[in-house]
Amino acid sequence: MLQQKTAQFMAAVLGMFIIATAQVHAQDAAKAPKLANVTILATGGTIAGSGASSTTTVGYTAATVGVQQLIKAVPELSKVANVNGEQVFQIASESMTNDHWLTLAKRVNTLLAQNTVDGIVITHGTDTLEETAYFLNLVVKSRKPVVLVGAMRPSTALSADGPINLYNAVLLAADPSAAGKGVLVAMGDQIHGARDVSKTNTSTPDAFKTTELGMLGYIQGGKPFFYRVSTRKHTADAEFDVSNLTSLPQVDIVYGYANMNTVALDAFVAAGAKGIIHAGTGDGSVAAKVKPGLIAARKGGTIIVRASRVGQGILARNGEANDDELDFVVSDTLSPQKARILLMLALTKTNNTKELQRMFYNY
Ligand code: DAS
Numbered sequence: 001m002l003q004q005k006t007a008q009f010m011a012a013v014l015g016m017f018i019i020a021t022a023q024v025h026a027q028d029a030a031k032a033p034k035l036a037n038v039t040i041l042a043t044g045g046t047i048a049g050s051g052a053s054s055t056t057t058v059g060y061t062a063a064t065v066g067v068q069q070l071i072k073a074v075p076e077l078s079k080v081a082n083v084n085g086e087q088v089f090q091i092a093s094e095s096m097t098n099d100h101w102l103t104l105a106k107r108v109n110t111l112l113a114q115n116t117v118d119g120i121v122i123t124h125g126t127d128t129l130e131e132t133a134y135f136l137n138l139v140v141k142s143r144k145p146v147v148l149v150g151a152m153r154p155s156t157a158l159s160a161d162g163p164i165n166l167y168n169a170v171l172l173a174a175d176p177s178a179a180g181k182g183v184l185v186a187m188g189d190q191i192h193g194a195r196d197v198s199k200t201n202t203s204t205p206d207a208f209k210t211t212e213l214g215m216l217g218y219i220q221g222g223k224p225f226f227y228r229v230s231t232r233k234h235t236a237d238a239e240f241d242v243s244n245l246t247s248l249p250q251v252d253i254v255y256g257y258a259n260m261n262t263v264a265l266d267a268f269v270a271a272g273a274k275g276i277i278h279a280g281t282g283d284g285s286v287a288a289k290v291k292p293g294l295i296a297a298r299k300g301g302t303i304i305v306r307a308s309r310v311g312q313g314i315l316a317r318n319g320e321a322n323d324d325e326l327d328f329v330v331s332d333t334l335s336p337q338k339a340r341i342l343l344m345l346a347l348t349k350t351n352n353t354k355e356l357q358r359m360f361y362n363y
């Protein structure tokens with residue numbers, strides 16, 4: 001009889017303990033911050049690359065590891081966000097095309113329109129990462145964070161930078177402070193703005209820099225720290241809309257150098273280019289032998305944008321050429337490859353050179 005009573009008493013105590021523990025867990029869960037929902041869109045590149053050995057840091061194969069494997073390789077992601085992954089494509093980014101950009105932009109805008117998606121991370125090859133970032137900076141119709149991330153070493157290499165770059169990109173996309181700042185690039189514990197970042201080294205892990213205009217901040221100890229923002233229009237404030245576009249106007253780049261000729265320029269124009277970016281020497285200078293070709297192209301209806309191969313500085317209007325007289329546009333501080341992107345999108349709206357020049361001073 002006594003034993004039965006004791007057993008009943010112990011059962012009651014145990015039951016109360018279990019209920020109390022469950023209540024504590026429930027209270028803790030209620031207090032724990034709700035994690036943001038971040039979708040990872042994978043496109044390929046070195047971050048998804050693999051090499052023959054752990055010491056292979058060049059001459060590896062890009063775009064071999066799938067998005068689920070990338071996520072599985074960084075279990076810490078689940079501590080900073082609820083992540084899910086989509087393999088949008090699997091390419092080395094030197095092979096990125098306008099069609100890829102339109103597909104990616106439409107997917108990003110569809111996802112960001114859903115209130116169950118708080119931010120997006122795009123894993124991408126580093127070769128054209130800056131270009132995709134700038135394209136999205138002009139066409140994403142949301143203030144939610146969009147963060148591009150890559151790696152300079154394949155996932156199989158000693159000190160591979162992909163996993164920590166991916167972890168940083170996800171925690172950045174999950175952080176409310178990243179909203180409204182335009183498309184961001186997270187590489188090497190740094191936060192860069194899409195407009196002004198570029199890949200400045202062929203192979204070292206610190207390749208991504210915003211040399212003169214300055215990066216936006218750092219990621220340290222699992223937190224983003226912003227110190228500046230871009231002054232140019234982007235994302236929800238931009239006037240470009242790709243939702244109904246199935247192609248983009250053809251714009252090509254001619255590179256300036258000593259002894260330059262017009263063979264490439266003439267070929268691009270003959271092939272139907274709607275715009276030419278002239279990546280001139282110095283302040284966008286035009287060689288005497290080339291100027292007649294640019295003038296003829298302009299007269300034939302092709303838009304001419306003077307840019308510079310130099311990499312930094314403002315391209316002065318009416319400096320090295322009389323742009324007012326020749327009806328040329330100047331690229332402001334955009335690199336030739338980014339000037340091409342802005343001109344492509346601008347030509348979906350207008351071919352009025354005054355309007356085009358306004359856009360180069362706005363974005
Ligand atoms: N080929 C490069 C690319 O896919 C590899 C890389 O650096 O990501 O951009």
